[in-house]
Amino acid sequence: MENKTNRFKINMGKIYRLLLFIFSCAVIIYFFPKSGKFKYSFENGRPWQSDNLYAPFDFAIQKTNKELDEETAKIRLSTNVFFNKDTLVLNKSLNLLYDKINNPSSDSVINNLSRRELRSIRDAGVNIISNIYSRGLLDKNYDYKSNQIVSLLIDNKQLTSGFFSDFYIPEELLTSINNQVISLNIQEYKPQIVSILFDLLESDVSLNIDLTKNSINEALANLSPNRGIIEKETLIISKGEIVEGEKLKILESLRNEYETNSTNKLDYYLVISSYSLLVILSLLMIILFIRKFRKKIYLSLNQLSLIFFNITLLVLITNFVINIDSAYVFVIPICILPLLLKAFFDSRTAFFVHSVTVMLLGFIVPNSYEFIFLNIIAGVITIISSDDLYKRANLFITVGQITGIYMISYFSFFVIHEGNIDNIELFNFILFIICGLLTLFVYPLIYIYEKIFNLMSDVSLLELSDTNSPLLKDLSNKAPGTFHHSMNVANLAESSANEIGANSMLARVGALYHDIGKMDNPSYFTENQVTGKNPHDSLSSKESVSIILNHVSKGVEIAKKNNLPNRIVDFIKTHHGTSTLHYFYDKDLKLNRNPKINEYKYNGPKPFSKETALVMMCDSVEAATKSLDNPDIEQINSFVETIIDKQIKNKQFENCDITFKDIKTIKSVIKKKLSNIYHIRVEYPEI
Template sequence: MKDFINFLYKNHSLAYKLILFISTTFLIVYLFPKSGKFKYNFEKGKPWQSENLYAPFDFAIKKTDEEIQSEKKEIKDNAILYFNLEPKIKDQVIADYNSEFKLELPDSLVKKDKEKLFALGLNIIDHIYNYGVLSEDFDFSNDRKVVLLEGRTEKQTIKFSDLIKQGEIKNKINNTLNNENLSQYSTPYISLFFDIVEPNLEYDKGITEKALQSDLDKVAYTRGSVERETLIISKGEVVEGSKYQILKSLESEYESQVWTKSNYNWILFAYTLLVSLALLMLLLFLRKYRFDIFENNTKVTFIFFNVFLMVLITTLVVNYNSQYIYVVPICILPLVLKAFFDARLGMFTHVITVLLLGSIVSNSYEYMFLQIIAGIVTILTVSELYKRANLFISVGQITLIYIIAYFAFFVIHEGSVETLKWETFGMFVLCGLATLFVQPLIYAYEKLFGLVSDVSLLELSDTNTKLLKELSNKAPGTFHHSLNVANLAEASANEIGANAMLVRVGALYHDIGKMMNPTYFTENQSTGINPHDELSSKESAKIIIDHVINGIEIAKKNNLPDRVIDFIRTHHGTSTVYYFYKKEKDFDSTVDKNLFTYPGPKPFSKETAILMMCDSVEAASKSLKEPTSIKIDNFVENIINKQMVDEQFLNANITFKEIQSIKKVLKHKLANIYHLRIEYPE
């Protein structure tokens, strides 16, 4: 057990990557659809490109959504209405009529007319209560069937037009009186009926809706079926009409059928294999071509997190509404990775992510083609992300490529532009606008993962920052030296294709530790007094060496990024404070050289190696007396060759050819600083 714990401790970095790999794989697989996927692509009105297709199993032919909605609408429009009938109300109205008739109509009324009016009233009551009087006005169609319920028992079925609305009673009375030439009695007669008539029909919404739902539940979602081994479509046959609907039914059956536990597990296993292969390729790429990133667990976590984030956002959009798929700004991924790392890693990760997304989206070939092309354009066009204009121009170019590629695919599929979906172009514009969110996202990532982008480097390169202002006040000579080194390092980095912005910032801050004891460094000794004269060689060497440690402490206190602190750590590597070492050795031959040696580490990148060369050359160049081109050439060669002999660049991924190029730049720059002309032969 102890050996196993020791093994894990020694290989904790690889163990972390394994856990990260497995967890990311399962999280992505969890987001994937857990159903079968139809392996054929087809378009309505286009020829069937694959081989003859036979039904792999029995399946039903599904109706289209339009057909189903039409059937449901028809059922709703013709659904039976249910009304509760109260039979006692009619008897009560007749009784009230008998008692109120004599009171409402005058005694002076002619007996014959009075008898006639009384009989007419009974006929009117009998007519309006033949089926019933509605309690309120309803906006139903007159042809709708109505079932009258008496005590929850069906009494009779009629049309809605047979029912009497309360507003119709007045017209019915007037028409009856006009027909009998008794219109002069309309006012008291109508007043009489309005006092006694009561509605006896109440709409039963609960029973009506329950019956409607029962009818809707009976709607068939399929029409007919296809038996196994039946020829569905032949190669070259046009996909249209019933053929198209049968293919859509088969596709739907593949994607939505209830899988057995065995099938479900196989699908999960297959998805896990595909996702793990894709992520494994990403890890192997990092290990082979970006080993420094592979060794840094934070950076590997950052890359995997961004891949998962893109899959998550795309899945959420697809589940909400797949037509918005092109609004997702996938090109943010290569932008972010290029900002923190490099273009090659950004492009490789983008392609891996798009391949994973191909299993989520519909019409995957078109989607992957558009996203990969857009990713390539992103990598090619976006440079110097810290310049706002560059980002806007690049986003415009990315949006244009999206539109052109989509237009081409649409014409290929449809054969014309008449049915072009202009709203999709609007989605590409929204995608472009969403891509601009990369700036605040980069800032958030810098804080969360401790990474450094060119935007932060640009801010740090400003000589008006608090730390650099403090350096210029406390150690003006060191500040001037740092500026010269920054110019030399930037030119050298540009010559060999290194990160010029990073090395410039590193050069500006590499000597901030000298602020602790500025007068112990010659560039700050303006009075001609050298405090080292009163110290031993060991004490002097300790003060000189400690400026590296002090610089690291100051940098951390001021929250400088680790990538910048690396320049402070490595700009002297494991070199020796030779002047004081030689002075002490002349006094004591048994002196310990380690007391006069910088703690290191040695430079481990092109940028840190460039700073070591430029720092040494610039500092030593102050000792040149009557410099000439030949002197400068020999001077640069001697300093850098000595560093190579001391194996200071052993851990840096820099070649001899690149070192020669840096020497050439330094010679040229120093010649310009000292205003030297070319020495012509006599």
């Protein structure tokens, strides 16, 4: 039954990997270009490096964006803009003026003036109002040039045509009234006239939006995006000829024709098929690499999902940015990918996946060679400099280096292309800085991915290494001897891991938690027996063996209850491997109790990584050396060699990728550390 269950899990894993691969390929292919790419590379002001180029088919010379913008502006300027004129406003304003003059007591500005003065103000007001409305007063400011042609409509019938500058605009009204008062030579009544007219004047001209929009759209509809035709077999450019001016425009038109149009359905499907093959090959390379060199990642569906999810997500983000404006391509934080992968896996995996992903993105972005070079170099720097990512300072240093590499590489490319720095785009340097700032979001992303994919990074390991955490506090209170032992093992494991290139933080944290199962019956373990009384003396061997062996399963139970990551639980399961409790086995053997050795063995599994293997070594040696009285260097060295060699003989490390060289290094580190712990010093002769 168990074999069937395992077989089912294996088959389901295979199906999941296949579906993950197919889904990732499908999504990436869907967002890839749907047309061919121009096979020639050219740059403004540089010689044409390829052979003479002849037009492969008839195509139009496309106008540049600048030319189209200029023509559009001319069309808008020469196309009538329609305004409605309300003829009733003039009479309304005049009537309001007459009312004020005839009833001066209602306005404090004019209530003390004589009849003659009021008539002068009235006549001037009528003159100014008539003048303003003869030209028209707009209801608001419009964004038209002064020479824009306009048509004035009354009851939807065209009255007259003129220029936009003929109208009065609201913000110029006060100035206009002041000027007319001066021209009428009645400055002594200026405050009164300005006050009265400014209150009663209202706009009589407003934009007819529908007519104007239709008029402009009709004119723009006749705007051609092309100017001229290049016939098939026409020589476009000769080898060595400088790419500039008209030649540049023709080449850009030909490239656009290639990349935006397919001549027929067969070509279209051929292009899609070719892109599909390249995407499939790229992702297949990643799968094969992981299967060959990172079997553990391949077997972990969560880890594999994380890798393919990030590749697909990066393609989607890049495609989205390119569709908005390809100039913003450098704002995409591509180097988040190697940072994430290194945080969860290792440098080699991060570099390989990053490189393949960048090559995939090269099919989407313009100037693909430049893009690939910049991001491969930046990725290498990211991987080299991002050790100990859990240290915040290291992340900022890494981001600074990434930004610097981008800037230096871009500057170099620009100088090579242009031959000078006169027209260098400083905006791109701002994009690189923004890219660096966005890369800092790797921290929250790590946290999110840990929760979604149930993974663990060095950042989480740092949190778990805090000895003030509730679980380690509990261990310290219930089993202080075990806690002290775990601290010693953690120090030994961390130092050993550093020397052999293993994950030192993982080894340290694994060592801190490896014996938490002893909290259940702490007094049954030697390091916690402070009274000198051994409770095993009152138990049978079978009971003692059961208690000791069960500290592993109890530890796993406690770990899961406290939501410790699986990678930490692995240390609890493997720190004794399948070793035997020889003390009790030999004891029962001497008493002729016919013991079965399997009943005295831990259930395992055996260590399956460098980190779990070295924790097993450090744990066994650290615990065993407690039995030595006043050990010297030779005793410790011999003890370390004996214990670890015995583990090798019992094939405890056959499932992990640790080498004899690594084991030799670990032995050396443990010997040195234990000598320091027991304060063994070289004795100097008396003088």
